[in-house]
Amino acid sequence: KNEVEQSPQNLTAQEGEFITINCSYSVGISALHWLQQHPGGGIVSLFMLSSGKKKHGRLIATINIQEKHSSLHITASHPRDSAVYICAVLVSYNTDKLIFGTGTRLQVFP
Amino acid sequence: DAGVTQSPTHLIKTRGQQVTLRCSPKSGHDTVSWYQQALGQGPQFIFQYYEEEERQRGNFPDRFSGHQFPNYSSELNVNALLLGDSALYLCASSFRFRTNEKLFFGSGTQLSVL
Numbered sequence: 001k002n003e004v005e006q007s008p009q010n011l012t013a014q015e016g017e018f019i020t021i022n023c024s025y026s027v028g029i030s031a032l033h034w035l036q037q038h039p040g041g042g043i044v045s046l047f048m049l050s051s052g053k054k055k056h057g058r059l060i061a062t063i064n065i066q067e068k069h070s071s072l073h074i075t076a077s078h079p080r081d082s083a084v085y086i087c088a089v090l091v092s093y094n095t096d097k098l099i100f101g102t103g104t105r106l107q108v109f110p
Numbered sequence: 111d112a113g114v115t116q117s118p119t120h121l122i123k124t125r126g127q128q129v130t131l132r133c134s135p136k137s138g139h140d141t142v143s144w145y146q147q148a149l150g151q152g153p154q155f156i157f158q159y160y161e162e163e164e165r166q167r168g169n170f171p172d173r174f175s176g177h178q179f180p181n182y183s184s185e186l187n188v189n190a191l192l193l194g195d196s197a198l199y200l201c202a203s204s205f206r207f208r209t210n211e212k213l214f215f216g217s218g219t220q221l222s223v224l
Contacts, residue, residue: 004152033213041147041198041218048212086152088213097166098143098213100152 003027006087006101013108019074021104023087026068031090034061034072036083037103043086046072077108112137114203116216123191124224131186131219135203139214141165142184144176147198147218159184160206188221196223 004025013019023032034046047054047061049070054061058077063070074081087101115134123129135142141160145153155168159178178184182203188195201216 035213035215041200041220043153043200043202043213043215043218045213045215088152097155097158097168098145098153100145100154102150102152 003099004101006104011106013077015110017077019077021072021085023070025089029089032070033088035086038083079108082107114214114216116201116219120220122222127191128189133201134183136214139203139205140182141204141206143202144186145200191223193223
């Protein structure tokens with residue numbers, strides 16, 4: 001079993017829909033990152049969370065440390081949101097080692 | 111301010127050859143981490159360099175080695191290439207003791223082993 005699991009693996013939506021991507025992890029962490037990867041490979045950091053909730057534009061990320069679970073929400077989705085969304089956890093303050101989920105491929109159709 | 115830069119962007123090699131990939135960290139960063147991303151998978155941690163030394167290592171064989179230079183740039187070397195080494199190789203940089211910060215990745219080097 002992977003230490004970081006994401007669901008769903010694939011997601012299709014119509015423009016304007018509300019999107020939720022989930023991430024569960026089984027290790028102790030000091031932080032969790034949500035990343036966006038477009039075709040071609042480049043990865044962009046969306047959020048870094050250690051507790052609570054963060055919002056940036058139409059994106060919202062939440063984390064529940066006790067339940068070892070995080071969600072990424074996209075409100076009013078748009079075709080330009082189509083990408084792979086990856087959850088990555090920082091195992092501890094000392095190791096700086098990131099463990100990545102396998103990603104959720106999102107396609108938003110007009 | 112340049113972000114993380116990687117070169118080359120694409121590379122084709124044959125089995126048994128050796129390859130060197132390069133990464134320049136974002137300005138102000140002193141730590142470089144390397145990741146391997148197979149098609150359809152999430153990145154896997156290879157190793158991390160800080161102060162010109164390998165500080166952390168993932169579950170990769172000794173065929174994977176690296177180096178960090180005094181200007182903080184880094185190289186990833188892979189010897190005796192196997193078909194399974196075909197992947198996107200990503201580099202990320204950070205400032206060592208600011209671990210709870212936004213991550214910065216390069217665009218990656220796509221390695222194909224034939």
